[in-house]
Amino acid sequence: MELIAFYGFAFLAIASALFILLSKNLIYSAFSLFLTFLGVAALYVLAGADFLAVTQIMIYVGGVLVLLIFGIMLTQQTNKGAHSSTSNRIMAESGRRFPGFALALLCFLFFTYVILSANFRIAGNVNLSKSTIKTIGVELMTSHLLPFEIAGILLLVALVGAAYLALNRNPTHE
Amino acid sequence: MSNIPLIHFLIVAAALFSIGLAVAITKKNLIGILLGIELMLNAVNLNLVAFSRHDPERLGGQLFSLFVIVVAVAEITVALAIILRVYGQFNTVEPDRIDELKS
Numbered sequence: 001m002e003l004i005a006f007y008g009f010a011f012l013a014i015a016s017a018l019f020i021l022l023s024k025n026l027i028y029s030a031f032s033l034f035l036t037f038l039g040v041a042a043l044y045v046l047a048g049a050d051f052l053a054v055t056q057i058m059i060y061v062g063g064v065l066v067l068l069i070f071g072i073m074l075t076q077q078t079n080k081g082a083h084s085s086t087s088n089r090i091m092a093e094s095g096r097r098f099p100g101f102a103l104a105l106l107c108f109l110f111f112t113y114v115i116l117s118a119n120f121r122i123a124g125n126v127n128l129s130k131s132t133i134k135t136i137g138v139e140l141m142t143s144h145l146l147p148f149e150i151a152g153i154l155l156l157v158a159l160v161g162a163a164y165l166a167l168n169r170n171p172t173h174e
Numbered sequence: 175m176s177n178i179p180l181i182h183f184l185i186v187a188a189a190l191f192s193i194g195l196a197v198a199i200t201k202k203n204l205i206g207i208l209l210g211i212e213l214m215l216n217a218v219n220l221n222l223v224a225f226s227r228h229d230p231e232r233l234g235g236q237l238f239s240l241f242v243i244v245v246a247v248a249e250i251t252v253a254l255a256i257i258l259r260v261y262g263q264f265n266t267v268e269p270d271r272i273d274e275l276k277s
Contacts, residue, residue: 006178010186017193017213026203033209036190040216043186046178049223049236056219059243064212064250071205071254075267100199104192111188120180122228135233136240144237151244158248165255 006046013039026072034065051133183224190217204257204267208250215246 016035023029037060044053140148191214198210219239226235257267264272 002178006182010182014186014189014193017190017197020209020213021193021197021200026206029206029209033212036213037216040190040220043183043220044223047183047220047223047227048230049226052219052223052236052239055240055243056216059247060212060216064247067250067254068205068208071257074258075205075261097200100196103199104196107195108188108192111192112185115181115184115188122180132230132233132236135231136236139233139237147241151241154248155244158251162251162255165252166258 002046006043009039009042009046012036013043026076027069030065030069030072033068034061037061037065048132050131051136180224180227183220187217187220187224190214190220202268202270204260204269205254207269208253208257212246212250215242218242 013036016032016039019032020029020036023032037056041053041056044050044056194210194213194217196210197213198207201207201210219242222235222239222242224235226233226239229235260272261267266272
């Protein structure tokens with residue numbers, strides 16, 4: 001039963017990731033990235049990481065994806081009307097397409113070879129009967145306290161830096 | 175829950191990582207490249223979580239992937255701010271057409 005759910009969600013994640021790769025429209029790519037994130041969150045649940053699944057949905061779907069769609073809309077919208085004022089662009093097929101696909105395929109084959117030949121010997125036994133929230137909270141406050149604080153400072157720095165960078169300092173745009 | 179073998183998670187994560195790599199290489203838009211990078215980070219997180227299943231007392235993999243999520247969020251905010259600045263400067267977000275230091 002869980003194996004069927006696993007295959008379903010894995011298929012959802014990989015199929016929507018392939019749609020990102022093949023679609024021309026960036027908005028469609030962003031929305032199928034949403035499906036990929038949901039599929040990966042479901043895989044987290046199947047791996048016993050309930051807290052991380054909720055975190056994934058809240059941060060990626062609620063924050064990152066909204067930000068990406070805002071970015072796409074802010075940078076795509078006025079591109080259409082500006083074409084007449086500039087010189088004609090010659091649209092050519094991107095030369096990166098075939099090398100990118102070939103490199104990704106080689107990468108995947110190499111990973112599969114490494115995984116299949118690794119022959120992992122797992123020491124601990126799988127015990128997933130309880131929630132992981134308590135363990136994560138205790139670990140964050142005891143043995144991982146320094147990375148936790150550094151993450152807080154990093155988020156503050158990123159907030160200040162992004163706000164400073166996004167300020168419109170160009171007088172012609174005002 | 176425990177009857178899903180570890181190999182399946184690893185294969186799915188490898189596929190997601192390869193697709194993310196292909197997206198990051200082939201997209202002709204800066205935001206498309208960011209989508210690929212997010213996909214790759216998610217694949218790595220899936221690996222960490224799958225290994226963390228066998229460590230239920232300390233959950234090192236899940237904690238590590240939590241920090242990876244934090245760093246990814248910081249990276250995406252700063253990258254989008256930079257992309258908006260570049261768009262204000264060059265009126266395009268295609269890295270092939272941004273080839274001047276001072277325009």
